[in-house]
Amino acid sequence: MRTATEPVLTDDQIALYHKEGYQLVSGLMSEAIADQAEQAMWRLMEMDPADTDTWSRVPESADEFTEGRGVVIFNGLQDHDLMACATEDYLTAVAQLLGEPIGSLHPPEAVHTQNLLQRDVEWSLPRPHVDGIPKMHMHRTFPGPYRITSLFYLSDVEHQGGGTCAWPGSQRKIRELAESDPVAYEHLYDLNKDIPSLDLGEPIELTPKRGDVLFFQHLFGHNGSANVLPKPRFMMRFFCSCERCYSTWKKVDHWGHWAP
Ligand SMILES: O=C(O)CCC(=O)C(=O)O
Numbered sequence: 001m002r003t004a005t006e007p008v009l010t011d012d013q014i015a016l017y018h019k020e021g022y023q024l025v026s027g028l029m030s031e032a033i034a035d036q037a038e039q040a041m042w043r044l045m046e047m048d049p050a051d052t053d054t055w056s057r058v059p060e061s062a063d064e065f066t067e068g069r070g071v072v073i074f075n076g077l078q079d080h081d082l083m084a085c086a087t088e089d090y091l092t093a094v095a096q097l098l099g100e101p102i103g104s105l106h107p108p109e110a111v112h113t114q115n116l117l118q119r120d121v122e123w124s125l126p127r128p129h130v131d132g133i134p135k136m137h138m139h140r141t142f143p144g145p146y147r148i149t150s151l152f153y154l155s156d157v158e159h160q161g162g163g164t165c166a167w168p169g170s171q172r173k174i175r176e177l178a179e180s181d182p183v184a185y186e187h188l189y190d191l192n193k194d195i196p197s198l199d200l201g202e203p204i205e206l207t208p209k210r211g212d213v214l215f216f217q218h219l220f221g222h223n224g225s226a227n228v229l230p231k232p233r234f235m236m237r238f239f240c241s242c243e244r245c246y247s248t249w250k251k252v253d254h255w256g257h258w259a260p
């Protein structure tokens with residue numbers, strides 16, 4: 001059996017993460033943890049997984065619903081079944097990808113959801129973005145608001161069901177653009193506007209399974225895509241209120257994105 005100090009990712013996975021800027025990883029939580037977390041999402045969404053009529057409802061208790069994207073946002077949830085996804089194996093994988101000692105990272109404190117409801121649009125590939133772009137925060141491009149981030153999928157995502165799109169290797173071309181004019185691109189807000197003009201190649205539409213975690217780097221080009229299927233797509237990211245996370249990547253209230 002693995003002990004808590006042993007690595008979980010292979011050298012190949014780590015090398016690919018550095019080369020391509022991202023890595024989709026399965027098995028960082030048990031099936032039982034993933035199942036409990038999915039059930040927690042159904043509860044929060046005030047939906048019955050056995051009754052498709054409930055799947056298009058916007059839950060009363062949501063913090064935000066953006067109709068244009070069909071996204072249901074809850075901020076700062078500390079539901080036990082969702083927080084259980086921050087397993088030792090997950091924290092070990094993050095440490096490995098960052099090149100930090102295993103066991104040295106502070107754990108996240110809460111969850112931010114980005115659940116996608118079905119939209120009545122023609123599905124198409126999105127345009128790439130980098131994170132940290134809201135004008136109100138004016139995040140600096142360097143060193144950027146995070147080194148690594150993680151998206152947790154808590155439902156199986158089918159083709160056109162709200163998979164995140166990833167541009168492999170895009171972080172290098174986006175960094176080159178940023179470095180080509182440090183004044184014009186001092187802020188991610190301005191850098192992001194010019195990203196669609198780069199030739200980043202074809203994106204990959206990821207179709208993750210429940211319990212999979214997508215890791216990506218600062219300056220990695222990605223974006224969500226519409227969910228045109230009836231089943232909601234469940235996805236979450238972690239929040240933290242510690243001074244360092246809050247000051248590097250403040251999000252809402254006293255929460256920042258967890259930025260180890
Ligand atoms: O909804 C998605 O698949 C991706 C959302 C996104 O771009 C993000 O959380 O940074």
Ligand SMILES: [Fe+2]
Nearest residue numbers: 130131222223
């Ligand atoms: Fe993003």
